[in-house]
Every structure is written in structure tokens, then in C-alpha cells.
Amino acid sequence: VQCFLFVIFSFTSLVLSLCSLLSAVSPCDSTSLDHYLCVFSLRRKTWTEAQSYCREHFTDLVTIYNSNINQLLFSMSPRIHDWAWTGLYNDRYSWKWSMEGNLFDVGSTHEFLIWANSQPDCAYAKEYCVALQGQTQMNDRPCGDSYPFLCPECKHCKILSSCKTLMFVVLYVVHF
Template sequence: MKKTLLFVFTLSGLSAQSAVFTEYHYVQVMKTWLEAQSYCREKFTDLATVSNPEENARMTSALRDPGSNAWIGLLDDLKGWRWSLGDVDLSDEFVYWNTDRPDLKSINETCAVMRADGLWADRECTDTYPAVCYDEKHPSKFILVTAGTTWHEAQAYCRSKYTDLASARTMSENEDIHSVVTDYTWIGLRRNTWAHWSDRRPRTFTNWDRSQPSQGRQAGSSCAAVSTAAGTWREAGCDTESPFVCEKVYTRKQQAFKLTFRSKADMNDDAAAQQRLLEQLHAQLEKHGLSDFKLRWTQRDGQTFHKEPEKKKKKSKGSCG
């Protein structure tokens, strides 16, 4: 009986689940956040990204010079406004903010209303206003909900009853929404604070110091720095000069091999036999000079081993008299 097996051969001693490893490097040179970002991208991979407590512990172990702050890669991008419908970025091709808006008076002013004149303004998401929903099946498309709710309550209501909060991605859409608005009214525009790292990975972990990030906001973007003494993070103006932490990301290559062998037994039901065969393969690869790798079986359709279809024998041509 002919069987087919699949296994993965991973370089660098890591399994497929650990194919990326990050080193952190403390750079004791005074630079602004943008200057530090350029330096890290040139010399390493990027400014430091910290995705979980384990990475945070390794990053803080690389810190030097206790008593200062060092830039990491987290940025509160003030241009990071997104439409609720489709979760798409606010395009530079059409914006309709009121003069001096967004004004950044509070870090919590991250939701948008449409005013009676059709212009947009930023407001705290916990404020209560009417809302305009979008209904892709409704003839008029835009429906005014007069009850005052927070932005998130309005989003949940519009998604449950219609399609979503209204998006104004063109002047035509803005005018259609404006036609049903009489005062400050929620639209589907919102900015997620501290949403991404320098390498564009989404923020999934924070280690802010107490009372950080600040609830007040001056004009301009804010960036995150780590205390070299406490290891906690704090907000700072991006134009401040500080040391910084870079990351060097190593990606381990992974290769898949398909082998064919003969066996009378069905090895899918014999875990011990699978392990013995894996050990034999490992020994043979080491014998041929390979090192620093790990092998594991992979499955397709819930099985590691698959019987090869039997090849049809060709019929020999004969002659008749």
C-alpha cells in the first residue's frame, strides 16, 4: 500500500507558530520621534512594536540610562479618521470639517457630528445627539434618528435597524445627509486613538503609566515613550528629542516537503509510529549536515497520510486475424 505524508521543515529551530522573532535595541542618541523612526528603519527594522507582555518584558530588559524616556513605535495619528461603514479611511479627496476642526481640545473628541450648515465637527463620543443612519435598501438611503444617543449607541442602533451610520465620502453624499440634519447629528466618522504602531501593526497591548495618556491635547500628534526606570509608557510631543528603542525582526523560512513511502499499516491512527518516523527523518537530515531546524507533521482533510490513487494499467494493443 502506497502512502503519502506531509511534513514541515523549519529553519532556525522554530516551529511555524514561532516563525518571527524580535530583538530590541536601545539607541542612546537624542532624536525626535520621526528622526528615530528613520534611523531605526535604516539601521534595523523599525521603531519598537510591543504586542504582548512577553515582548514588553524583553523590550524593557534592553533599556539603559534609568531616569529618561525613550521613544517606542506607538503613535496617536490625528489623521486616522475612519468611516464606520466598511471601516475605511477618511479620504483626503473629500473632507468637510468646520474651520479649525478637529480642534484636539480633548483626547476623547474622536467622533464626528454634522452641523446644521453641513460642516463636520469633532465631539466626545459619550455626548448625546441625534444620528443619521444609512440604509442601502431604503429609497432615500439616509434616515434621521431623532433620539439622542452616544456615538457607539447610534452605531449599534443603525447596524441593527438599517445598514450603518451614514458616510459622507463625496459632496453629493454630504448634501444628501445635510438635507435631513437640523442640528448637531452623529455621522459614521470616528478616530481610534493610539491605533497603530510605526510598522502599521494594530495596537493589541499597552503598558501606560498611571494617568497616561493625557486627557488634554495640544496641537499636533502625540507619540509614546517608555520610562527607562519604570518600564511604563507615557505620552509626549513627537518633536521632543529623546533616546529610542529599535526593533530588529527576524523571519524564519519555512518549507514543506511531500514524501512517498510504502506501509502496510494506516499510520493516521498510530501516533507513536508517527513520532518514531519523525525522529528517524530528523536523524537523517542531521546526518546530511542540516542543523537548527524543527520538523512537524501537517494535515490535510484531517489526516497526515493519504493513500495515492492507483494508476490505471495501460492495455496492450493486440492484433486480430
């Protein structure tokens, strides 16, 4: 049985700036984008299980492209009591986003990603997956740990040539 809690965020500046973000890679399968949905599952899964679930039912684990998505996710922080999986992982040679397979240079400046102190550290050569930690920080964690997870809502993604103004941003929490 699934229970959905819908929360509508109407941060005008955040919503409008999400438009430029989503014009490059959209979590929606139409060229007329009027909302952005993010699913926060309270069910605990390993990173691989969470990725499989997101790919089967939505798109993939969430990819944080810029500060606007980061702010949206961190606005959910009261619901994230310890950790929540994101789509960032290390394939032992480089950091990548699950959905796109794009390389992520941890050494470069990403002001929008706030890492916990001394992170990422790949501690004990076991921490290859990234989770949101508490209120505002990213941390590499063992992929076999079980945490809640975040998925953008949709089954298909398209590259958009233009983006219409976003009307609202929706987040919903799933209990299953």
C-alpha cells in the first residue's frame, strides 16, 4: 500500500531558475515543462536497490546539477533525519552521476554541493556512494548501507531546446 504526502513549494526565484537547469536535461518527458517532482522514499534500501527502484518506477536516483536542485533537496532536510541516497557514486576511477553517467570532478569548485568535513574520503575503500547527510551536507557512504532515497519523478528524460516558465515545484514523500 502506498501513501502519498504532497507538499507544494512556490519559491518563485528557485522555481524560475530551475527552468534554466532543466532546459539542458529534464526529468520530464515533454517539451512543455510546468512542474518538477521529486520523490523522497522513506523505505530504506541499499544504493543499488534504490537505483533499481528509481529506474523501474521513476527515472533514476536524483542528480544535483546546480544550486537550485541542491536547495530544493535541502529544503526537504527536516524529513531526512540521517541519510538519503543521491545518484552520485564512484566507480573506483571517477565520480559519476547515475542517471547520466557524467563524470563529476570532486576536486573542482561546486559551490552548490556542500560536503561534510573531510569528505569525500572513500573510508576503508568502501565508501563509493553519496548520500545527503542530515540538513545540508553530502557524504560518501558504503553502498551496502540502507537509507531512504530520492528520485526525480518520470520514466523518460529528454533534452530540451527551450524551457517554459515553471509554475510550481512539487515534492512528495512515499511510504511503501
